[in-house]
Amino acid sequence: MGLKLFNTLTRSVEEFVPRDPQGKKAGMYCCGPTIHNFAHIGNFRTFVFADLLRRYLEFKGYEVQHVMNITDVEDKIIAGVRGSGLALPEFTHRYETAFFEDFAALGCLSPHQTPHATEHIPQIIALTEKLVAQGFAYQTADGSVYFSIQAYRDRGRHYGQLLNLNFEAMRVGERVSADEYDKESVADFALWKARVPEDGSVYWPSPWGEGRPGWHIECSAMSMKLLGPSFDLHLGGEDLIFPHHEDEIAQSEGAGLQQPGERFVKYWLHVAHLLVEGNKMSKSLGNFFTLRDLLAKGFSGREIRYVLISAAYRSSFNFTLENLTGARTALARLDECLSKLRVLAAYKTSEADSRLLAEFSAAMDDDLNVSGAWGCIFNWVRETNKLLAANQVSALQAAAGLAAWQRIENVLGISERAKTEVPTEFLTLLEQRQAARKAKDYKRADAIRQELKAAGWVIEDTPQGPRLKRI
């Protein structure tokens, strides 16, 4: 069965067929972070989803080229640079380092390439020149270059592919005052922004004078450089649909680099926003969380990842601390089951349990229905536990379950909690407690139990005898 994805371009669920004639390679671009601050949990929903999609494509046997850009020059960054007194690279470096720490904490695989806008100024200028030459862009008196939506539409090009635009009813100028721009139409967007005093030392030379790139152009320049003028998948948060992605299409297809009949991007995927505690994240409501905030509260990256990939990416969903707490219990149950299977399998290997894999991939094939996938997994856990309790699992069956789980885990990226070896002194205490229990000295036994608990180890009295587990 094939993977189906919802394509914003057609507003429908489509079979995923990569452009590669061999059907093997898949190019994927995800709009990455703007590194002017610590990324918040909403930002990470998109990046974790991109990671999940990349992993699932690999599960399906595709050879994925995953590109995520780093926006390291933009209005807010320049404002930050000005406020910090640092040079641009020093300022962005801190947040980029922090970003990748967070990214790794969430179990995301490194994208194959992470291009920076400031390292692609020549490509950005070249693309802008191409658009000027095509008559789709014009220079203003101050030395900025804008993309003309009017010129684009006049040549029969379609602006408004990802959403229905009603040019007459648009409330232009309501949120951004029109007079702060020196451009032909408020709808036009900047490809190149002329240097202004506030930019400080952030500027580059260009055919139009000193300045810096507009925001949308970097994604066009870098994605086409690394993945070619046409590629398979482009993802981002739903707020990027307009204008960012629409503008990317206009720029990239306006430059005319695609083969006849080819689009810039075949599948556009958009991740819905997160609600936190039932509300839009905002600092004043106290529900604005960076990843660091949550880690500081004692939650682990794996628990946060679990919550982020517990609901379908196309629906906005409510991220709550209650669910984050619940994630720990749910994952512990999964770990417990796997660890029992591991003991049983005792290094035997086997073909993967095909039923579990089939159920998992059927759910994932359906536009990455992770909720359905988790449903299969927990049904399997319950059934497995029942069989385990009845001593009805053979070593071979255990190995088959583990083999299937390994493949699923490669997709979900929920690695198991690292095992900690029990210090021998605690094992000794455990033996002493057993001796005390045998002698019916329960006072002494309970004291040892307390002592171990204080040290962070809980005793599990199983029918096979006691064992220690890290709290």
Add this chain to the structure above:
RNA sequence: GGCGGGGUAGCCAAGUGGUAAGGCAGGGCUCUGCAAAAGCCUUAUGCGUCGGUUCGAUUCCGACCCUCGCCUCCA
């Protein structure tokens, strides 16, 4: 004003024209010297409201209510 998503148990969340997955929390039980841990069982006659189509609707249609997003540099 325009365009587009949503409203399913205490919380989160799948799903289907034929009688509601899964997770957490709650309750019960097994195990235990007692606990804990672990495990099992259980928890929506109901899917925003009101109509309509239908043998049958949570699922399709209509109206309404509520909510979220975008409408020119916000994941």
